[in-house]
Amino acid sequence: MQIESRVFGDAYETANRYVDILASRGVDWGLIGPREVERLWPRHVLNSVAISQLIDPGSSVLDVGSGAGLPGIPLAIARPDLKVTLLEPLLRRANFLTEVVKELGLGDHVTVVRGRAEEQHDRYHVVTCRAVAALPKLLTWCLPLVAPRGQLLAMKGESAEQELLDVQGTLRSRRLTGEVLAVSADPELEPTWVVRIR
Numbered sequence: 001m002q003i004e005s006r007v008f009g010d011a012y013e014t015a016n017r018y019v020d021i022l023a024s025r026g027v028d029w030g031l032i033g034p035r036e037v038e039r040l041w042p043r044h045v046l047n048s049v050a051i052s053q054l055i056d057p058g059s060s061v062l063d064v065g066s067g068a069g070l071p072g073i074p075l076a077i078a079r080p081d082l083k084v085t086l087l088e089p090l091l092r093r094a095n096f097l098t099e100v101v102k103e104l105g106l107g108d109h110v111t112v113v114r115g116r117a118e119e120q121h122d123r124y125h126v127v128t129c130r131a132v133a134a135l136p137k138l139l140t141w142c143l144p145l146v147a148p149r150g151q152l153l154a155m156k157g158e159s160a161e162q163e164l165l166d167v168q169g170t171l172r173s174r175r176l177t178g179e180v181l182a183v184s185a186d187p188e189l190e191p192t193w194v195v196r197i198r
Contacts, residue, residue: 004041007049007185011077014104018073019045021100029096031068042189048074049185050192051128051153057081059125062145064117065089065132069097071155072128076110084110085124087117117141123150130155135163135195139170143197152197156180160193171197 005012019040026032036044048071055061058081063072066086076084086101088094094114101110113120118141127142127150135154142152156163160180171178177198182191 003046003186003188007046008078011080014106015045015074015077018069018077018100018104021103022068025096026068029092031093031096044068044070045074046185046189047071047155047192048130049078050183050189051075051155051194052079052185053183054151054153054181054194054196055079055082055126059083060147061085061126061128062087062120062122062124064127064129064138064142064145066097066112067093069100071130072110073097073100073104073106075128076106077104080109082109085122086110086112087120088112088114089116090114117145120145123147125150126153127151128153128155135167136170139167139197143174143176146197150198152195154195154197156193156195158193160195164195 008015022032022040023037027034060083062085064087066072066088072084072086086097097112101107125147127145138154146152164178164180179196181194181196184191
């Protein structure tokens with residue numbers, strides 16, 4: 001069985017439709033670079049689902065700076081138990097997300113909100129973001145949106161350890177803990193680096 005269908009199970013067809021949308025409209029709208037099309041599954045979609053194992057059943061999840069819907073849409077496809085909010089400040093991207101959520105039939109548990117993190121007042125069990133900004137900025141924008149006993153999951157590259165070191169003072173002053181985790185949607189995949197703040 002291929003990795004994609006192993007990870008998504010019954011939701012594989014929906015995930016595949018999402019990849020097709022990214023490869024066509026996502027490129028046309030400038031949300032995905034043409035060179036990324038070959039790597040949509042491993043580098044973007046499966047990578048996004050890697051954080052699923054860190055999220056409790058029935059959690060509310062806010063995807064900050066959702067862009068093309070990563071990681072929020074793959075998470076919502078793989079985990080229909082989650083209430084996912086896709087937060088995107090740019091009108092064009094928010095319109096794209098609204099279309100995709102409707103087409104994939106995810107409207108019962110996915111909401112698109114056009115706006116900036118610093119304008120939001122709701123709180124979520126999990127706030128996540130992928131390739132949005134450096135950790136000091138993310139903490140300013142995202143920590144006010146994390147519910148008590150919730151967590152921030154910032155998907156990062158190889159710089160994760162250094163970025164976490166850079167914010168130790170901030171974390172200590174707010175009585176928060178941070179750790180870098182290597183997670184993967186499947187043992188055959190490269191790990192995804194995540195900074196978890198609780």
